[in-house]
Amino acid sequence: MAGRAKRKITDGALDRVFFVLGGTATVWLAFLLVGESFQLGWGQLWFPLAYWAFVAYLLLPRLHRILTQIYVPGYFIGRARTSDGLLGDPVNLALLGTEGQVHAAMRSAGWTMADAVTFSSGLRIARSTILRQSYRQAPVSPLYLFGRQQDFAYQQEVDNSPGKRHHVRFWRCPEGWLLPGGRAVDWLAAGTYDRSVGFSLFTLQVTHKIERNTDVERDHIVHCVSVAEPLASVGVIKDFSTGYHSRNGGGDTISTDGDLPIIDVRRIPAGPGLPGPSPHTGTGISAPTVVGGLLVVARAAVALLLVPKLLGSSAQFTHVVIDGAPADPDVARTALAVIAAVVLLFGVGELVLAWRILAGRNWARVAAMWLSTVSIVTQAIDVSTGVSRITLEAGLAGLACDVLILLALSSGRARTYARSAPRRTRPRRTQHVS
Known part of the structure; x- marks a missing residue:
């Protein structure tokens, strides 16, 4: 019992960290989108509408949720x-x-x-x-x-x-x-x-x-x-x-x-034909969980589509020169095959992760948020050190996917579903003592 209570406290603290990280990453993404607006021009109708939807339904709700936990009383x-x-x-x-x-x-x-x-x-x-x-x-x-x-x-x-x-x-x-x-x-x-x-x-x-x-x-x-x-x-x-x-x-x-x-109303007969259980209760899958799971599937699809491109690009290495000498094509093909295998395993692993997220497994939800967090932090370091630049053509879609996964799976509804989804347990074998 003590171990279970300790694990519950740890999980709660970890969820709060992911929740705040999701809000922080959303603010960063909002600034990046504003920067892209100057490149695209606000005259394009779709971009202002997309930006409004992002701010209204993702950024501001998350910021309000973080701040109100500080200053709004939790009692009646x-x-x-x-x-x-x-x-x-x-x-x-x-x-x-x-x-x-x-x-x-x-x-x-x-x-x-x-x-x-x-x-x-x-x-x-x-x-x-x-x-x-x-x-x-x-x-x-x-x-x-x-x-x-x-x-x-x-x-x-x-x-x-x-x-x-x-x-x-x-x-x-x-x-x-x-x-x-x-x-x-x-x-x-x-x-x-x-x-x-x-x-x-x-x-x-x-x-x-x-x-x-x-x-x-x-x-x-x-x-x-x-x-x-x-x-x-x-x-x-x-x-x-x-x-x-x-x-x-x-x-x-x-x-x-x-x-x-x-x-x-205690003297009123309840009568027949009453409504069933409350429509707002139950253990049905939550919408944020569905969104998060589908985004993980999308991330897996991108990885799997990259595999044939990697394997098909080995011929390009026949003309690569390293330190004044041509690269060994066999070594290049072997390196590409290893990279493709790693990407393939990652894509398959992401599909399994999405399946378990939709099934309500909390470990899968946490693992997906860890992957998104690592990706977001890595990109933030690269941008801050000048290694790369995130634009609409390069990197912004992937960053947005990671941020949306973090937002969806760190939400209260996704957390509740992951911790309350019904589990299939095997019946325990009874040992007969003669």
């Missing part, structure tokens, strides 16, 4: 947090009751459970928003409370457009956890109203913009449940938090009076 302060660690929406509701009773109350009140955030649901909400098509189960972005994202979320679409909607996220409270002041509740929730789609002030990502007065949405949820379910009762903790004006994780201004309604 009545605010959820974004996946980047920024303070998110205010926690403005509490509930008493089982999960089945909460589902029954929300469905009876006319709310629809939101889909899980997946690649397909993300594409669908993007298409629905652009084409102004209805998507009543549109997913909501993850927010975090108690160190984990919401257990489930409900919403009400407005004007048949996912760009405008009422929505509320629910978190189950930890066993024995009490609100400040000593009150016990079963669930906490954060309800806000999406008024439009725009850009985040803090990350520049495309996101929903919420209505400033979050108390209106809070009272709307309470009203919907109270009208639909006479068995539900509502109490209010006045001035639960100080009334304040602030900003959420997207940079939207929010305000609240600080009251906390508590909805008691």
Whole structure:
């Protein structure tokens, strides 16, 4: 047990190192891309768009995540947090009751459970928003409370457009956890109203913009449940938090009076046909793991494609002169064959590594990050000493691949998947003692 705990601490420290290195390497890559912009010219439409996507979805989120671990409190302060660690929406509701009773109350009140955030649901909400098509189960972005994202979320679409909607996220409270002041509740929730789609002030990502007065949405949820379910009762903790004006994780201004309604749904029958397990839980493979694994495959493909080029270039060495004497073609071919064999083994090893990363093996994830780190540090030393120069034509694509692998596999979701993926274990043989 002591060895396992020590290994866990060591793995955690190593992950933090890779996390910071990923952020540092991303900043360096951003400067290199800016330098290349002067060569290409910003008039080319694809480059500004690519640079915006890089900054908005890779650079700024990683920097926020690093900095918020330093200055944002990790304990309960009545605010959820974004996946980047920024303070998110205010926690403005509490509930008493089982999960089945909460589902029954929300469905009876006319709310629809939101889909899980997946690649397909993300594409669908993007298409629905652009084409102004209805998507009543549109997913909501993850927010975090108690160190984990919401257990489930409900919403009400407005004007048949996912760009405008009422929505509320629910978190189950930890066993024995009490609100400040000593009150016990079963669930906490954060309800806000999406008024439009725009850009985040803090990350520049495309996101929903919420209505400033979050108390209106809070009272709307309470009203919907109270009208639909006479068995539900509502109490209010006045001035639960100080009334304040602030900003959420997207940079939207929010305000609240600080009251906390508590909805008691314990008398409501759970009823049949309840939703299954939370769509946000489980051990399914994470998107960052898939991205990291595919990038490792791409790195392996480059190595394997290099092998025939090396073997086919031996004829060029018949004309090479070293110290005034022609090089021995046989020695050159042997050297190239050895190099090609090493590159081939590296490529095959990378394919095995990618396979084990996708299978959820933590050692493979760490090994891939080590390889990317060594490559990035080596290139940084070469650039700083003037040995080489990284440009769009030479080296930038490889560096970007290494940085993206480090970013993807050092993310929290990739780490969680690698440490929680189910393992196939062989049954132990029982020894019979006669």
